Amino acid sequence: MTTIKSTDTLVALDIGTSKVLCLVADIDDKGELRIIGIGNEPCSGLNKGVISEIDATVSSVRRAKEKASSMSSCNIESVTTGIAGNHIQSYNGNGAINIMNDEVTDEDKEKVIGNAQNIQIPKDQEILHVIDQYYTIDGQTGIREPKGMAGARLEANVHIITTSSTAKRNLTKCINNSLLEIDDFVLQPVASSEAVLSDEERDLGVCLIDVGCGTTDVAIFTEGTIKHTAVIPMGSQMITNDIRIILCTSLEAAEEIKIQYGSVALSQDMDMKIPVPSVSDKPDTETNRTTVSQIITARVNEIFTAIQKEINDSGYASKIRAGLVFTGGGAKLEGLDNYAESHFQSPSRIGSPKNIKGLEDFRGKTRYSTAVGLLLYRERELQKSSTKRHPSKIASLFNKFTKTLSNYFQKEL
Numbered sequence: 001m002t003t004i005k006s007t008d009t010l011v012a013l014d015i016g017t018s019k020v021l022c023l024v025a026d027i028d029d030k031g032e033l034r035i036i037g038i039g040n041e042p043c044s045g046l047n048k049g050v051i052s053e054i055d056a057t058v059s060s061v062r063r064a065k066e067k068a069s070s071m072s073s074c075n076i077e078s079v080t081t082g083i084a085g086n087h088i089q090s091y092n093g094n095g096a097i098n099i100m101n102d103e104v105t106d107e108d109k110e111k112v113i114g115n116a117q118n119i120q121i122p123k124d125q126e127i128l129h130v131i132d133q134y135y136t137i138d139g140q141t142g143i144r145e146p147k148g149m150a151g152a153r154l155e156a157n158v159h160i161i162t163t164s165s166t167a168k169r170n171l172t173k174c175i176n177n178s179l180l181e182i183d184d185f186v187l188q189p190v191a192s193s194e195a196v197l198s199d200e201e202r203d204l205g206v207c208l209i210d211v212g213c214g215t216t217d218v219a220i221f222t223e224g225t226i227k228h229t230a231v232i233p234m235g236s237q238m239i240t241n242d243i244r245i246i247l248c249t250s251l252e253a254a255e256e257i258k259i260q261y262g263s264v265a266l267s268q269d270m271d272m273k274i275p276v277p278s279v280s281d282k283p284d285t286e287t288n289r290t291t292v293s294q295i296i297t298a299r300v301n302e303i304f305t306a307i308q309k310e311i312n313d314s315g316y317a318s319k320i321r322a323g324l325v326f327t328g329g330g331a332k333l334e335g336l337d338n339y340a341e342s343h344f345q346s347p348s349r350i351g352s353p354k355n356i357k358g359l360e361d362f363r364g365k366t367r368y369s370t371a372v373g374l375l376l377y378r379e380r381e382l383q384k385s386s387t388k389r390h391p392s393k394i395a396s397l398f399n400k401f402t403k404t405l406s407n408y409f410q411k412e413l
Contacts, residue, residue: 009036011068012374013061013079013175014188017046017214017237018329020060021371022068024076028357033375035358037072039064048214048233049085049188051170054177061178078181080378082188082370083128083171084215086233087164092133093119096155104137104146104154112156125162128187133157133225144224159226161187184378189217189229191373194380196327196351197221204322207311208351210369211330213237216303220316228314232306236330239299246295247287253277263293263334264300296333304343323347329367 010033014021024037041064045057069076095115099108109132117130135143137151146154168185175182192210193202205222214235220228239262244254253276261274270290278284311317323346326336331350340348353362353372362368 011079013081014371020064022064024072037068039067084188090229091160116158128163129161189219192369194376195353195373201322205319206322210328264339325351327351327369
């Protein structure tokens with residue numbers, strides 16, 4: 001059995017409120033990501049995206065890891081994992097520096113981003129991501145990549161995402177107790193966006209809504225980069241619980257009814273009879289799709305209202321021109337996209353991983369979005385670090401040539 005190294009094979013670990021998903025991928029001959037191992041296990045150790053029972057979570061992680069390891073014939077030693085929960089907070093920051101040697105370098109970028117993230121955050125929080133939004137050079141704003149550009153003063157606007165230090169430590173403990181190291185932590189909607197959004201949507205302005213079991217994550221993108229993130233402490237598990245309480249059945253039966261017959265404001269087959277298992281010695285009962293749809297739609301309305309408030313409060317409501325993209329396990333509810341279009345008065349679609357090869361066809365499988373996105377995020381970060389270590393010789397020569405030419409003309413003048 002091959003031992004996985006982070007440089008040649010990628011492993012994603014998506015620990016959610018209802019499941020743990022482990023994906024193993026390698027890069028094929030064409031340089032494309034290929035899934036070679038999948039481990040999927042139920043999980044009961046989280047509450048609204050936060051660890052609530054370490055032993056139960058460790059047990060689920062170990063089983064998922066073993067399944068993925070067995071399928072891929074690899075020993076898994078380290079993973080890229082997602083993090084979410086209502087402890088997540090976000091801020092926008094900016095910083096400025098004087099450019100060294102009159103031309104922006106990687107060192108200049110790192111320094112100005114370091115200045116931009118120097119903000120006051122709560123003592124129990126720590127920085128998870130610092131994402132550059134745009135740069136300004138000598139008053140010229142809206143620059144996406146300043147490297148190599150000439151100027152005297154460089155400014156950066158960044159989006160800062162923080163996480164609870166305690167929540168992160170508990171997540172780390174669960175993964176380490178499963179005999180795994182952590183390559184990187186990634187905010188779950190940031191990961192999902194890698195799998196389901198197009199570059200055109202990011203440029204036009206789009207709101208990604210990741211409907212999980214315990215939480216609903218919101219991420220707004222405009223002008224090619226992330227502008228706002230938020231976590232709403234409501235998810236599809238609340239819908240299941242509503243069905244359980246109103247129909248007086250078990251949680252398992254309620255989940256099955258939601259999956260098999262659930263819909264949002266659907267008008268077809270509404271008189272269809274649905275069996276409802278009893279939780280006691282009493283005979284089973286019946287309901288219909290109208291009742292189930294009404295239960296689901298009531299909770300969806302509450303979640304949509306919270307999403308709308310988050311969009312309005314973000315200040316980017318008018319810039320979401322490409323509409324809304326729903327993903328995550330809770331996005332599979334029949335009629336959700338059409339109902340969202342009516343509710344938000346904006347184009348809406350269901351987003352699932354695309355252009356991913358491997359053991360399964362991931363199209364239409366929204367519950368895999370975060371895990372596949374973690375793989376894509378890790379792949380991109382490794383490529384970026386490789387580029388920094390081995391910059392293009394042609395680019396280096398070109399920069400030297402343009403600088404020499406500039407110095408020559410300055411002397412002539």
